[in-house]
Amino acid sequence: MSQLLFPFTPATRKPAHAEPAKAPLPQTRALVQRQPESALVSAQASTPPAVRIPRADLFLSPAQQLAEQLEECINEAVEVEFTDNAWTMVSYKRIAGRLHYRLHHMFAAAPADVVRAIAGFCGRARKLHGKTIDAFIRTHRQLIRTAPAPDANALQTRGDVHDLAEIYTHLNGLHFEGKIDARIGWGRRAPDRRRRSIKMGVYMHDQRLIRIHPALDDVRVPRMFVELVTFHEMLHQAIPPKSAEDGRRCVHGREFREAERKFPAYEQARAWEKSHLHILLRRSS
Ligand SMILES: [Zn+2]
Known part of the structure; x- marks a missing residue:
């Protein structure tokens, strides 16, 4: 099919x-x-x-x-x-x-x-x-109907280490004048395995839903990194995908990347990601 x-x-x-x-x-x-x-x-x-x-x-x-x-x-x-x-x-x-x-x-x-x-x-x-x-x-x-969110009530925001609701509210006030209207929650935990790559977060436009990878709920992961990932997903609502001239959808265009770099600890968070990615990839979840 x-x-x-x-x-x-x-x-x-x-x-x-x-x-x-x-x-x-x-x-x-x-x-x-x-x-x-x-x-x-x-x-x-x-x-x-x-x-x-x-x-x-x-x-x-x-x-x-x-x-x-x-x-x-x-x-x-x-x-x-x-x-x-x-x-x-x-x-x-x-x-x-x-x-x-x-x-x-x-x-x-x-x-x-x-x-x-x-x-x-x-x-x-x-x-x-x-x-x-x-x-x-x-x-x-x-x-297109907005997909119902059957797990709306089950959305977990408070992790063992990081509280996504708190991070989201903090960032919304600080960077978006409180205008972002989304729900946020930890993604589901996958079976224990090594990962080759990790998708830190995802934003689903139709549900206005941000999911953050549960591997980030770890004492070794600094808050600023969880903040950057959350900030990135919030930006997806603020700067929705555009269609380029060739018809392709541009999700992380120049405007998006420039706005993302305005995140105060951007360089720090990216540097941390580079040197600690192995924690996220090997962590048993
Ligand atoms: Zn993105």
């Missing part, structure tokens, strides 16, 4: 815990099963209708209509199912000789060029079509 994820970051960045609980959502499943022309004709012929029968496509659901449009582009049997996913906007797979699309419901109103892009997305020029789809998603992102 192939899929296009939102936000537009590589799938590997999708945090495991960000997959929202699958709430029973209303979904429209459209099997494009048109009645054969002859059946309609013979039905009309045998029983003269008292009322005029409208054109058959007036009865088609939005999913069926889109499936028809896609079929015209692909020349292949297509099914469309609309979803209310928070992460996966476009996915498709082939089931029993049919191309089965699962599309966010925003695509019910997709213009012709976007329909062509969806059709082309399963072909060779996938990247190119992905850009058109990305652009459409970006202008309709308000239709």
